[in-house]
Amino acid sequence: MSADRRPLSPHLQIYKPQLTSVLSISHRATGVGLAAGLLLLTWWLLAAAAGPDSFAVVQDFLGSWLGYLILFGFSYALMFHLCNGVRHLFWDAGWGFELDTVYKSGWAVVIASVALTVLAWAIAIVSA
Amino acid sequence: MAGKTMQSMRNPLARVRGLGSAKEGVHHWWAQRLTAIALVPLTIWFVISIAGLAGVDHAGAVAWIGSAPVAVLLVLLIAAVYWHAQLGVQVVIEDYVHNEAVKLTALIALKFAAIALGVASIFAVLRLAFGG
Numbered sequence: 001m002s003a004d005r006r007p008l009s010p011h012l013q014i015y016k017p018q019l020t021s022v023l024s025i026s027h028r029a030t031g032v033g034l035a036a037g038l039l040l041l042t043w044w045l046l047a048a049a050a051g052p053d054s055f056a057v058v059q060d061f062l063g064s065w066l067g068y069l070i071l072f073g074f075s076y077a078l079m080f081h082l083c084n085g086v087r088h089l090f091w092d093a094g095w096g097f098e099l100d101t102v103y104k105s106g107w108a109v110v111i112a113s114v115a116l117t118v119l120a121w122a123i124a125i126v127s128a
Numbered sequence: 129m130a131g132k133t134m135q136s137m138r139n140p141l142a143r144v145r146g147l148g149s150a151k152e153g154v155h156h157w158w159a160q161r162l163t164a165i166a167l168v169p170l171t172i173w174f175v176i177s178i179a180g181l182a183g184v185d186h187a188g189a190v191a192w193i194g195s196a197p198v199a200v201l202l203v204l205l206i207a208a209v210y211w212h213a214q215l216g217v218q219v220v221i222e223d224y225v226h227n228e229a230v231k232l233t234a235l236i237a238l239k240f241a242a243i244a245l246g247v248a249s250i251f252a253v254l255r256l257a258f259g260g
Contacts, residue, residue: 028216028220031213031216031217031220032216032217032220034213035213035214035216035217038209038210038213038245039245041206041249042245042248042249042252045193045202045249045252045253046248046249046252048186048189048190048193048252048256049193049251049252049253049255049256051186052186052187055186055189056186075175078171078175079175082167082168082171082172085164085167085168086168088164089161089164089165092161116175120175120176120179121179123176123179123180123182124179124180124182125182127179127180127181127182127183128182128183
């Protein structure tokens, strides 16, 4: 079969969004967002090592409304990517490919990621 | 191939040229899974710890980062997460950037940035751990 006669999938816009496809692209999107968010971790560590003045600048930023927005988005993205990543690891092991299992694990990821994010912020609020 | 039914979707020219995959077998795939597995416990530990540090002052943060078990776990976390992140972003660049020069430049920038930021982060942790 020559390369130019191979069948092509229709373009992405043809398909109705489903849980499976939405979680799939969300895994990639959160991964990219988390990679960018690593800058914040590095900034925080470097500032802590640099001294109290630098550290205060980071803490002030994180305590602003923009800082909270980023931290909240980062925390949810992290919990989602973690839960869905574990789902991927089970797939890698050959488990969970039945259609109903794929949907069950998908909803489990949605629920668990929300629950873990709420839990993390509950710990933060109690500690602050 | 002669006389046998086609066993590969790859055409003969692509086989001869050694195209497909990234010409490095499963190394990328395996490294991404290995770091993913390591990051499951490291992430849970980090999130619980950092949430417990909400509103911490400089002295508190320095004491936490510099304490022996925390510093070791942070170094492991930083190494695993930067390795994992650059592997993932690499695939995104390869999928969406089609201009060869732009793609190559982006990949080089990504690898350099990940190494530089990872090393800087580890250096900061070690500096606090060794009381610099």
